[in-house]
Amino acid sequence: MRNNLFIKLNVVLLNCTHPVEDGILDSANFETFLREKVKVNGKTGNLSGVVQIARQKNKISVTSEKQFSKRYLKYLTKKYLKKNNLRDWLRVVASDKESYELRYFQISQDDESESDE
Template identity: 50%
Template sequence: MVKGKKSIVKFVIDCTQPVDDKVLDVAQFEKYLHDRLKIGGKTGQLATSGVVLSRDRTKLTVASPAELGFSKRQLKYLSKRYLKKQQLKNYMRVVAASKNSYEMRYYAISGGDGDDEE
């Protein structure tokens, strides 16, 4: 019998804007996710279930076996919790950039210049 190659699903969290502005530390964010990601309802199961969490300079990548059914929504939830913990929730949001990626963006704040037309 020949076994097929196992399919892997990758999810990316792009933190380019806050990292460039030195607002967010990717290493701390990675550790936060590593400690709190749940597999089968339990934390601390990443290595045993084959989930790999890796970090670029500004991006975090979570690679999971497809049959595990890892939830992209869990990443958004934990990202929002991290922003709230760092007191950045009022300034940043987590937006789905594509099917398998999220992006951290600043809220668009209008300047409110007093340009009243008469």
Template identity: 55%
Template sequence: MAVTKTGSATKKSETRKFVIDCSGPASDKIFDVAAYEKYLHDHIKVNGRTNNLEDQVKIVRANDKITVTASIHFSKRYLKYLTKRFLKKHQLRDWLRVIASDKQTYLLKYYNINQGEDEEEDDEE
């Protein structure tokens, strides 16, 4: 933080960049990346209002990855929340989960359903 002449502290505006990798489900054609991009554009709130992105938040789609760049305070957790809402709306929440692969990236992966079936077979014996 920088201190001004009056002694009050001001924050530097940071540019935060987050990536959501949808390549697994998108390659299987069960996840529509274009619809997800539009959903984010319509539902991200800036200053308490939707459809108010202006130049503060930019959403860019490159193949099966969506990049969200924000020049204001923006939480990665908020992107996870919106992603889970999108999955629930399209009845994909039972099949896909949102995982943080690193500090700025989320990854959509399938639940490992086969693992649960193996455990059930062992219990029956």
């Protein structure tokens, strides 16, 4: 029987470049939020070497030895945005298969042209 010596790592990236550069989001605060809220084996704050959360300037990477849902990271990001009253301006968009990006909502100018009745 063949023994598998390698461990497949799941890596999910979260790009927060635009909100951090504009000064409305603090990436260090967001990183600590993720460290406190990510559940491993049903317990929050129990990363125990299975999940690593790292920040490189404006990008946050979540690396996991076990299965880690990309959707779960999106859920936690939305929760953070709601907690800090940023949910009305920012949205979480999948930029590719293994990463998310925080983008601003596109606000159209059509609202001003509506007639009052």
